[in-house]
Amino acid sequence: MKALITGASSGIGEEFANQLASQGWDLVIVARRGALLETLAEKLKDQYNISVDVLVCDLATPEAADQIITFSPQVDLLVSNAGFGYPGDFGEFDRELDQKIIQLNCVTPMSLVHHYFPQMKKAKAGSILFVSSSLGFQGVPHMAQYSATKGYLINLAESLHWEGKAEGVAVSVLCPGATDTPGKDHFDIDYSKLPIKWMSVQKVVSSALKNLGKKVIIIPGLRNHFLSCIGSGLYSRKHIQCLMKKFYHRIKQ
Numbered sequence: 001m002k003a004l005i006t007g008a009s010s011g012i013g014e015e016f017a018n019q020l021a022s023q024g025w026d027l028v029i030v031a032r033r034g035a036l037l038e039t040l041a042e043k044l045k046d047q048y049n050i051s052v053d054v055l056v057c058d059l060a061t062p063e064a065a066d067q068i069i070t071f072s073p074q075v076d077l078l079v080s081n082a083g084f085g086y087p088g089d090f091g092e093f094d095r096e097l098d099q100k101i102i103q104l105n106c107v108t109p110m111s112l113v114h115h116y117f118p119q120m121k122k123a124k125a126g127s128i129l130f131v132s133s134s135l136g137f138q139g140v141p142h143m144a145q146y147s148a149t150k151g152y153l154i155n156l157a158e159s160l161h162w163e164g165k166a167e168g169v170a171v172s173v174l175c176p177g178a179t180d181t182p183g184k185d186h187f188d189i190d191y192s193k194l195p196i197k198w199m200s201v202q203k204v205v206s207s208a209l210k211n212l213g214k215k216v217i218i219i220p221g222l223r224n225h226f227l228s229c230i231g232s233g234l235y236s237r238k239h240i241q242c243l244m245k246k247f248y249h250r251i252k253q
Contacts, residue, residue: 004028004068004075006059006108007082009036012131012176015201016079017044017052019209026051028072031082032058060084060104065111078116080109080153081131085146098145105149110156117160117169124168129212130157134177134219150175154217161216170213176204176220 003020007013008029017029021044029037034056041052055071057064059082083105086093113128120126135143136150157173164171178198199220207220 001076002026002028002072002074003077003079004030004072005079005081006030006068006112007131008040009033012201012204013079013081014040015205016081016208019202019205020077020079021048021050021052023209024048024050025077028053028055028075030055030057030059030068032056059108060100062103062107064103064108065115068112069115073115074119075116076125077127077129078112079129079131080112082108083131083133083150085143085149087142089142090144101145102149105146106152109153113156113160117164117171120169121164121167126168127170127212128157128160128164128172129208130154130171130173131208132157132173132175134175136175158216172208172212172215172218174204174208174218174220 001024003016003025005013005016005020005027008017008027009031010033013029013031017027017040021027027041027044027050029041029052031037034054037054037056041054044050044052053072055068057067084101085105086097086101109130116126117128120128130153132153133146133150135147136152136154138147139151140147154173154175157171160169161171176199204220208218211218
């Protein structure tokens with residue numbers, strides 16, 4: 001059995017590689033940072049006696065999906081994990097960056113699924129796991145691009161879950177809350193000013209794999225589940241958005 005993981009060089013993607021390897025899966029790991037991928041591949045091959053293929057690829061480019069499909073035309077599990085977003089006012093960064101975020105978070109995952117999903121339905125076997133975010137349940141001020149693109153993944157996964165269910169294909173979407181990954185340190189944010197409780201990548205990924213195919217939307221942790229349920233309610237959305245706006249201004253002070 002072969003699993004393809006995008007964004008596997010660190011954080012949640014790396015942990016997916018670790019846990020799937022421990023279950024005996026052969027892997028295809030994809031990301032931009034080749035040195036980190038090679039180090040991870042050697043470790044997993046030595047520790048679990050599996051095959052690990054490495055593809056260095058920038059998933060924010062229009063060519064990325066075709067490169068991946070050519071490299072690995074058939075897989076049993078797709079973990080579409082690679083993603084990016086920034087805190088700040090919309091328009092603060094170049095439009096090119098916003099276009100790359102849409103390419104990375106939406107277009108490349110869609111293009112991969114466009115190839116693998118029909119294959120899996122024909123074979124009546126296979127699994128797809130999108131990695132979204134709890135911020136994808138509503139528009140979030142000062143995280144506009146990130147929340148919008150993560151919302152796309154939630155809706156796409158929900159749709160494909162029901163399309164694939166009768167054909168033997170499992171489709172789920174992982175929506176973690178605050179997770180302790182290296183990505184949280186990419187921006188100068190004083191997290192002590194926010195009511196954040198970090199969840200470990202081990203628990204997030206374990207929950208995802210345990211519930212893949214059993215739940216459409218996987219929200220790891222009771223606290224995250226409760227907050228996501230509140231935030232996605234039609235009448236509570238504006239209150240959550242006002243709260244997120246206040247949190248942003250708090251860390252900017």
